[in-house]
Amino acid sequence: MNEKIEDLTIAIVSYNSYSTIVDCMDAFIKERPSQFLIVDNNSPDNSSEKLRARYPGVKVITSPNNIGYGRAANLAAKHTTTRYLFLVNPDLKLTKEATITLLEGMLNTTPRPSIMAPAVRPEDHLNRGIENRRWLIGAALLMDLDALESVGLFDEKIFLFSEETDLCYRATKHGHRLALDTDIYIQHLLGQSSTPDPKVDELKNWHFAWSHMYFYQKHGLAEGKKNPHRIKALYFIKWITATSPEKRLRYKSRLKGTSAYLRGQKAFNENDTPYWP
Numbered sequence: 001m002n003e004k005i006e007d008l009t010i011a012i013v014s015y016n017s018y019s020t021i022v023d024c025m026d027a028f029i030k031e032r033p034s035q036f037l038i039v040d041n042n043s044p045d046n047s048s049e050k051l052r053a054r055y056p057g058v059k060v061i062t063s064p065n066n067i068g069y070g071r072a073a074n075l076a077a078k079h080t081t082t083r084y085l086f087l088v089n090p091d092l093k094l095t096k097e098a099t100i101t102l103l104e105g106m107l108n109t110t111p112r113p114s115i116m117a118p119a120v121r122p123e124d125h126l127n128r129g130i131e132n133r134r135w136l137i138g139a140a141l142l143m144d145l146d147a148l149e150s151v152g153l154f155d156e157k158i159f160l161f162s163e164e165t166d167l168c169y170r171a172t173k174h175g176h177r178l179a180l181d182t183d184i185y186i187q188h189l190l191g192q193s194s195t196p197d198p199k200v201d202e203l204k205n206w207h208f209a210w211s212h213m214y215f216y217q218k219h220g221l222a223e224g225k226k227n228p229h230r231i232k233a234l235y236f237i238k239w240i241t242a243t244s245p246e247k248r249l250r251y252k253s254r255l256k257g258t259s260a261y262l263r264g265q266k267a268f269n270e271n272d273t274p275y276w277p
Helices: 018-031 047-054 068-078 096-107 163-173 198-218 228-241 245-263
Strands: 008-014 036-040 059-062 084-088 115-119 130-133 140-144 178-185
Touching: 008 018, 008 047, 008 068, 008 096, 018 047, 018 096, 036 047, 036 068, 047 059, 068 084, 068 163, 084 096, 096 115, 096 140, 096 178, 115 163, 163 178, 163 198, 198 228, 198 245, 228 245
Parallel strands: 008 036, 008 084, 036 059, 115 178
Antiparallel strands: 084 140, 115 140, 130 178
């Protein structure tokens, strides 16, 4: 096989993620630093500087502001010289062995998937080999950039959430194969991509709701249970009946995000900074 791990770039989008990256994939990065590329979304905790100091062989790109996951992933792709891009969350327990096995699986599968993922949830670790999927979890996506050139990568109108849903939807509509390797499990430490912050949690929940509304409307799916007004009413009920401060904040923020979308609010301001609720 001519195409080996050298034909792969591993990209990480970071936001206050220095400690998480060190905890999850330090050994792998130090072993193969030239294959890693990190886009840091202007982290206020100086993650960019700390990452450069710890990994001098890794290309670290610092965005001028927090441009969101999709735009940062697209920026990583623009700086990628290999055909294959493995986009991973900072809170994955990534190993070289799992990465090589995933790449070999993609290259040896016919027809070759344009996007393939490992299992990042225990319930997906089925040990049934490579299976077709219509949607893949965005925490770890191995992408054939040549194959996806006609489709494009992530929609840059989205700041956060639903980016991979939109990409998978477009790819399958264009006839691309998506696959999950159920034999490979990479542990995903959910919620640890960045340092906890109530304001960031509010931002995430606002954009969670906004992005779902945008996706449904974009693809003509905003009907029935996906009707924005119906979802808005549901978030209102969940907000006023929530039994904990965390849930009240979550559903209040999602209610605001849905309402803002219906008013025509965009995910980004005119100066390309994300909308903060």
